[in-house]
Amino acid sequence: MLNNMCINCKKLGNECKGSQENVWTGCVYKEQNNDPFYNVVSYIYDKTNDEMMAIAKSIKAGAKILPIVKEAFEKVLDIRYSERLEVYKYYYSK
Secondary structure, three states: OOOHHHOOEOOEOOOEOOOOOOOOOOOOOOOEOOOHHHHHHHHHHOOOHHHHHHHHHHHHOOOOOOHHHHHHHHHHHHHOOOOOHHHHHHHHOO
């Protein structure tokens, strides 16, 4: 699982793959990303599998949500793919 300190880092996905080591609480390379998008990603990242599935079902049912929430949800599904595989498959199924 990705270390929480990596979630809102500007380098994640660009110059860095992030750390799987969850003992660390700081990174000398971290560049804080103050973009509101990453605040939403950080909020969604800690959701349980059941909570993620509820969000997926709401989106697929056509619930009106802010585009930033949908984009952040999809980003978290990409980041936590292996841990949220059931939700990922449901969400991207036709």
